[in-house]
Amino acid sequence: MGSDRFAKITQRYRGRNLAIVLDNKIQSAPVIREAITGGEASISGLFTTEEASDLALVLRSGALPAPISIREERTVGASLGEDSVRQGLMSLLIGSALVLVFMIANYKLAGVFASVSLIFNVVLIISVLGAFGATLTLPGMAGIVLTIGMAVDANVLIFQRILEEMRRTSHPRGAIKEGFDRAFRTILDANVTTLFAALALLQFGTGPIKGFAVTLSIGILASMFTAIVVTRFFFDWIYLRRSSLQSISI
Structure with missing residues (x-):
């Protein structure tokens, strides 16, 4: 189970930082105080309400990176309408x-x-x-x-x-x-x-x-x-x- 493996990893690296990465950027790096079991954890710190909401959104949504390539580009003027x-x-x-x-x-x-x-x-x-x-x-x-x-x-x-x-x-x-x-x-x-x-x-x-x-x-x-x-x-x-x-x- 993923939660069991995560509990073992956090137990092993207690006292070290756990990086939370989205789109190849570190969004937060809290210190692991204790093993995280049951698939639930809390992050404490001096956050503003907006920062806490943004971090919660990152944790909930995650990311599905996909490359974007331009296949066609055109400009439509107002005269068309x-x-x-x-x-x-x-x-x-x-x-x-x-x-x-x-x-x-x-x-x-x-x-x-x-x-x-x-x-x-x-x-x-x-x-x-x-x-x-x-x-x-x-x-x-x-x-x-x-x-x-x-x-x-x-x-x-x-x-x-x-x-x-x-x-x-x-x-x-x-x-x-x-x-x-x-x-x-x-x-x-x-x-x-x-x-x-x-x-x-x-x-x-x-x-x-x-x-x-x-x-x-x-x-x-x-x-x-x-x-x-x-x-x-x-x-x-x-x-x-x-x-x-x-x-x-x-």
């Missing part, structure tokens, strides 16, 4: 522009309403982030892109409901009201379930994952507001205030 953010922002703008063109081409004036709502949605997200002093990062941009997709889905769902009501009743005013009312529950369910997932990421995620979760959570709330309130406002303002409404551009 700046370029990534710039490219991410460009992708966000291009994707948003394509979505706006698609909505206007397919849903005419209603697509214009949806496009204005989407722009307001992005502005609202960035404003909230700025109000809390948050920095827009690449994961945050990914959250905004996902939010735009969810906002588009909500508007498409509303418009399709309105078209269904138009085909069924041929009354534009009632079709608008029924379309928004029928789409509301589906939009609410879809966004709430996604919000739960975002909150779970926010609670248990770290670093970039939290940034994505924060932006996504804000975006979900903003997309629900813009789809249900802002888009509805445009329909009410343009169509429902008319005394006689024969058709809608959708």
